[in-house]
Amino acid sequence: EPEVTQTPSHQVTQMGQEVILRCVPISNHLYFYWYRQILGQKVEFLVSFYNNEISEKSEIFDDQFSVERPDGSNFTLKIRSTKLEDSAMYFCASCPQRSTNQPQHFGDGTRLSIL
Amino acid sequence: AQSVTQLGSHVSVSEGALVLLRCNYSSSVPPYLFWYVQYPNQGLQLLLKYTTGATLVKGINGFEAEFKKSETSFHLTKPSAHMSDAAEYFCAVSYSSGNTPLVFGKGTRLSVIA
Numbered sequence: 001e002p003e004v005t006q007t008p009s010h011q012v013t014q015m016g017q018e019v020i021l022r023c024v025p026i027s028n029h030l031y032f033y034w035y036r037q038i039l040g041q042k043v044e045f046l047v048s049f050y051n052n053e054i055s056e057k058s059e060i061f062d063d064q065f066s067v068e069r070p071d072g073s074n075f076t077l078k079i080r081s082t083k084l085e086d087s088a089m090y091f092c093a094s095c096p097q098r099s100t101n102q103p104q105h106f107g108d109g110t111r112l113s114i115l
Numbered sequence: 116a117q118s119v120t121q122l123g124s125h126v127s128v129s130e131g132a133l134v135l136l137r138c139n140y141s142s143s144v145p146p147y148l149f150w151y152v153q154y155p156n157q158g159l160q161l162l163l164k165y166t167t168g169a170t171l172v173k174g175i176n177g178f179e180a181e182f183k184k185s186e187t188s189f190h191l192t193k194p195s196a197h198m199s200d201a202a203e204y205f206c207a208v209s210y211s212s213g214n215t216p217l218v219f220g221k222g223t224r225l226s227v228i229a
Contacts, residue, residue: 004158031214043159043205045216056216091158095214103149104217106159 002026004107006092012113013082021077021110023092031095032075033104034067036060036088043091049075079112087114117142117208121220129228134178134193136223138206141187146208148189149217150180153203162204165189176200201227 005024013019025032034046047057049067064086066078075094079086089111093104122137140146147166151159163174170182176199180191189206203224207217 006158033216035217035219042221043207043217043219045218048214048216050214058216093159097214102214103161103164104214105161106151108156108158 004092004094004105006090006107006110008110009108010111010113012115015084015114016081019079019082019112021079021090021092021112023075023077023107024073025075025092025094026096026105027073029094029096029105031055031097031104032067032069033093033095034077035091035093035106037091037109038085038088046077082112082114084114087112117146117210117218119206119208119218119220121204121206121223123223124221125224125226127226127228128196130198131195134191134196134200134225136191136204136206136225138180138189138191138220139187140189140206140208142208142210144210146210148180148182149207149209150174150178150189150191151205151207151219153205153222155202159205162191196225196227198227198229201225 007022032049037043047061048055089109091109092107095104096102118141120139149164150162163172165182173179178193203222205222206220209215
């Protein structure tokens with residue numbers, strides 16, 4: 001069964017550095033998402049992306065964050081000038097089409113540790 | 116605004132016993148409801164979903180959930196727990212269509228005792 005793949009599985013970065021988290025959504029999917037889960041807290045929505053633009057974003061997704069689909073397969077989340085509180089598990093998800101019956105498929109996540 | 120409350124951050128059951136994980140939601144529009152499971156060091160895997168129609172939905176691995184509008188609940192059950200069911204379970208809600216962002220509960224860690 002096709003899967004959403006995320007790399008790396010674990011990223012360790014110094015505070016203030018930029019980090020790029022990568023995702024390869026399922027190939028025929030059209031909607032893409034990033035979520036994060038701070039340790040011990042709930043999974044939170046960051047941003048959704050459709051037709052090469054952001055379709056919705058949460059208040060967490062401030063100017064520090066950006067997303068990009070640089071080619072036909074990758075979907076990236078960039079965090080500029082990382083902060084300690086950015087340490088979390090980041091999940092990418094994708095969805096095939098605008099249909100009420102299609103669930104979001106999640107990757108295994110990238111654990112981001114900011115030192 | 117949508118929200119999800121999962122009662123009990125940790126539930127422990129004996130192997131073969133009934134599993135009941137509670138989820139209550141609030142939504143100003145008809146909700147779409149989901150249960151996801153997360154095994155250690157893995158991503159979120161869809162267990163089951165409710166969109167419209169039959170309120171009792173069956174998912175993978177013998178799990179099922181019932182949408183009760185009057186109680187704003189979507190509790191997850193399994194008649195007989197197996198050791199392999201030990202994982203973190205997340206209830207989630209979305210609005211309008213399945214493509215809109217998911218709002219998750221805090222999760223319930225299920226332990227199964229031999």
